Amino acid sequence: MTGKMRAPRSRGMLSGLLLVLLALWGGLIPFIGPYFDFGFGSSDPWVYSNDWLVLSILPAIAVGLGGLILMFAANRPAAMFGGWLAALGGLWFVVGTTIAGLWNMGVGAPLGGEARRITEQLTFFDGLGAVMILLAALALGRFLVVGVKEARREEAERRPVDDRGGPEYTAVPAQHKRHFHIGRQKAGSGAGKASRRE
Template sequence: MASIGDYGLNPARVRHRVADVPRSRGAVNGLLVFLLGIWGAVIPFIGPYLNLAYEPDTPWTMTADRLWLNVLPGVAALLGGLGLVASASRGGGVVWGWLAAVGGGWFVLGPTVSALWNGGTGDVVGDNAGVRVAAQLVFHYGLGVLILFLAAVALGRFTVADREAVIDESEYDDRTEILRDEAQVDDETRRRTDRT
């Protein structure tokens, strides 16, 4: 079985060229996910100042709901965003992208799943339907969908092949074809010499 080195390519160079990506690949999405993660982790504590809050409507009070439904998914998104900004390899970008996606998914699913342990997220403070909808979007659903979308775009960007890697692969195919042609010529020459 032939190896990459048999075709005149340096295996270490090929491996690094395929695995390495420019740091700018996930920078914008990572920065946005990072900022949204901070927002998601902090909004339950500053929401009462903005007249957007779930019960209790006291600022800077830690509750189990705030921890499980806002702080932890916010930290997951925050770390995923930082990792996307700093990642210089496909594998790292995919791992950090998935962490951000899990954080965004928990923002969306957490309020529904929380009914299993305490009857739900609690009531939104405010008697206006618009305030209740805005609080649900800002705290959970809209925020989670936005983080999930940005993480999915980053995952796509990290998994797509670079144009340079595709060009190198086509050069590899060309070299393989040339070597096959040379091998066929050698075989024909050997057959002719064996006949005579």
């Protein structure tokens, strides 16, 4: 596996963990929210419908799976797949309720007054999906960048080696050779002078 394919697991750990937590919220809040008069349609908890399956449960599964991949991926392609999966799940949280209206689907009107209805719409769908997309985009950006340590490791792996298994032999620079010959010439010239004096 080349250096460009590898990536530290810690790079997507935080974003992946947050995405998993948000996915748990998105998948469970439709069923436990009514305990606190916080939800859509019925005020009874744990009311399942195909509308909730399409609008909350399935996108939550996609985001949670993407977050788990980001947390444990050790190579870039897998991490990129997890990031895109989480981003698409978050996108469905944002646009799903709008598209569902065209399919004659819906989870009912939000409960409570105006302020609570806005909060429910944001925390169940639009705002929740926007935060998921943001975290997924941040994770994708981190995996697109090659760190300095990774680049150095890749360079070290590509460095050629000689037949003995060690680093490639590096010739002595010409400057050093010239200094060596000059020293020999000086020593020889001194010996010549000494012989002539004799």
